[in-house]
Amino acid sequence: xxxxxxxxxxxxxxxxxxxxxxxxxPGALNGLQxxxxxxxxxxxxxxxxxxxxxxxxxxxxxxGTLLIVHHGLFWDGNRPIxxxxxxxxxxxxxHDVALYAAHLPLDAHPEVGNNAVLAxxxxxxxxxxxxxxxxxPFGASGHLIMSRALLVERLRELxxxxxxxxxxxxxxxxxxxxxxxxxxxxxxxxxxxxxxxFITGEGAHHTTFDALECGVNVIYAGHYATETVGVKxxxxxxxxxxxxxxxxHDHPTGL
Numbered sequence: 001x002x003x004x005x006x007x008x009x010x011x012x013x014x015x016x017x018x019x020x021x022x023x024x025x026p027g028a029l030n031g032l033q034x035x036x037x038x039x040x041x042x043x044x045x046x047x048x049x050x051x052x053x054x055x056x057x058x059x060x061x062x063x064g065t066l067l068i069v070h071h072g073l074f075w076d077g078n079r080p081i082x083x084x085x086x087x088x089x090x091x092x093x094x095h096d097v098a099l100y101a102a103h104l105p106l107d108a109h110p111e112v113g114n115n116a117v118l119a120x121x122x123x124x125x126x127x128x129x130x131x132x133x134x135x136x137p138f139g140a141s142g143h144l145i146m147s148r149a150l151l152v153e154r155l156r157e158l159x160x161x162x163x164x165x166x167x168x169x170x171x172x173x174x175x176x177x178x179x180x181x182x183x184x185x186x187x188x189x190x191x192x193x194x195x196x197x198f199i200t201g202e203g204a205h206h207t208t209f210d211a212l213e214c215g216v217n218v219i220y221a222g223h224y225a226t227e228t229v230g231v232k233x234x235x236x237x238x239x240x241x242x243x244x245x246x247x248x249h250d251h252p253t254g255l
Contacts, residue, residue, distance in 0.1 A: 001041055002041070002243055003040060003041045003064060004039070004242045005038065005040070006032075006036060006038050006039060006040050006066065006098055007038070008242075009066060009238070009242060010032045010100065012238075012241065012242075013068075013100060013238070014031060016109075017102050017105040017106060019031055019102070019105050021105075022105045022108070022133075023133075024103050024104045024105075025075075025103065026077070027072075027074050027075040027076065027077055028072065028074075028075075028101065028103035028104065029072055029074045029101060030072075030101055030102055030103055030104075030105055031101070031102075032099070032100050033073055033074070033099045033100065033101050034073070034093070034097070034098055035098055036066075036096045036097060036098040037064070040064055040065070040066045040098065040242075041062050041244070042061055042064070042065045042244055042246070042247075043065070043068065043235055043238055043239055043244050043245065043246035044057050044061055044065055044066070044067045044235075044246070044248075044249055045069070045232060045234060045246065045247070045248050045249070046067065046069050046070075046248065046249040046250075047069065047224055047228055047231060048069060048070070048071045048224075048251065048253075049067070049069045049072050049073045049088065049099060050251060051087060051088055051091075052251045053067070053069070053251055054091045054092060054097070055091065056249050056251075057095070057249065058091050058094075058097065060247075061097075061247070063095055063096040063097070064097075064098075065095075065097050065098070066097075066098045066099075066100060067092075067097055067098065067099045067100070068100045068101075068102070068231060068234060068235065068238070069099065069100070069101050069231065070102065070103060070106055070114075070230065070231055071101070071103065072099065072103070073085070073088060073089070073099065073101070102234070104136075104138075106230045106231070106234065107138070107179075107180060107181065107227075107230065108136065108138055109230070111233070112230060112234045112237050113230055113233075114180040114181070114226060114229055114230035115127070115138075115140035115178050117229040117233045118140070118158075118178050118180060118199070118226060119140040119141070119142060119176075119178050121229065122144060122151070122154060122155075122176070122178075123144060123146075124140070124141070124144050124176060125142060126142060127140035127141060127142045127178075128141055128142060129141070130189075130190065130195065131179065131186055131193065138179065139177055139178060139179045139190075140179075141176065141178070141193065141195060142176065143174060143176075144174070144175070144176040145173065146172070147171060147172055147173075148165060148167065148170075148171055148172070148173055148217050148219075149165075149171075151173060151176070151197070152165050152219060155219065155221045159221055159222065159226065159228070159229075160225060160252075161221075161222045161224075161225045161254070162254075163219060163220070163221045163222070164219070164220040164221075165217065165219050166207070166208050166211040166212070166217065166218040166219075166220075167217060168211035168212040168213075168214065168215055168216050169196040169197055169211075169215055169216045169217035170196055173196055173217065174196055175195045175197070176195065176196075176198075176199065177190050177195040177198050177199070178200070178226075179198075179199075180200065180201055180226035180229075180230070181200065181202075181223050181226060181227055182201055182223050183200040183201070183203070184200055184202060184203015184204055184207040184218070185203065185207070186198070186200070187203075187210040187214055188210065188214055190214075191215065195216060196215075196216060196217060197216065197217040197218075197219065198216050199219045199221060200219075200220065201221060201222050201223035201224070201225070201226040201227065202220050202222065202223045222254075223253070224252050224253045224254070228250070231248065232248050235247075235248060
């Protein structure tokens with residue numbers, strides 16, 4: 001069985017994803033969150049470091065697997081290693097599974113990032129950022145001439161699940177922007193950037209009126225669903241880089 005040094009893979013990921021350049025939420029804790037005995041035998045990518053994800057890795061993947069996720073173990077803050085946190089960590093350690101998390105650095109990456117990958121899947125050529133987060137360029141946008149109804153159907157085909165349209169803009173899109181996940185609060189920024197359509201995962205109730213009053217179509221395609229594309233692209237890239245097998249583990253939340 002082929003194996004690669006965990007240190008080599010982690011060093012590559014840290015540099016490729018530019019981890020040091022991003023200010024993220026404290027609970028993101030980007031980078032290696034759980035180490036193993038030092039060798040990586042296979043790769044699994046998933047959106048969340050949930051117990052369901054970890055259990056599937058333990059059941060189906062060899063010891064020495066590196067699990068790469070978008071949402072890591074520590075979103076609930078600095079808490080004792082008891083209960084659910086203990087169960088997750090024990091399962092990882094008992095099976096020698098390492099865990100690596102990449103949140104905003106994966107969202108924003110120009111090649112394997114959630115925003116850029118989804119934009120290219122929709123047919124946006126050379127997507128460019130239109131927003132920023134703590135001074136870093138963020139989002140992906142570009143020209144896409146398509147009826148908004150067809151765009152909704154295309155998102156359903158690509159991502160599955162529920163897709164909700166708030167029809168605040170024109171029936172035919174021309175400039176479309178994407179921030180995956182929970183970016184419903186960025187509608188005004190999308191409008192200010194000259195976009196007529198904004199795609200994200202989810203948003204609050206009042207964002208209906210934000211969209212209508214800003215004159216922007218807003219499409220909620222699911223927090224989980226919109227963030228599956230980046231981990232898949234990263235898994236494929238990393239597997240090619242190191243000659244390892246990879247799998248995507250799907251645990252949709254419906255949100």
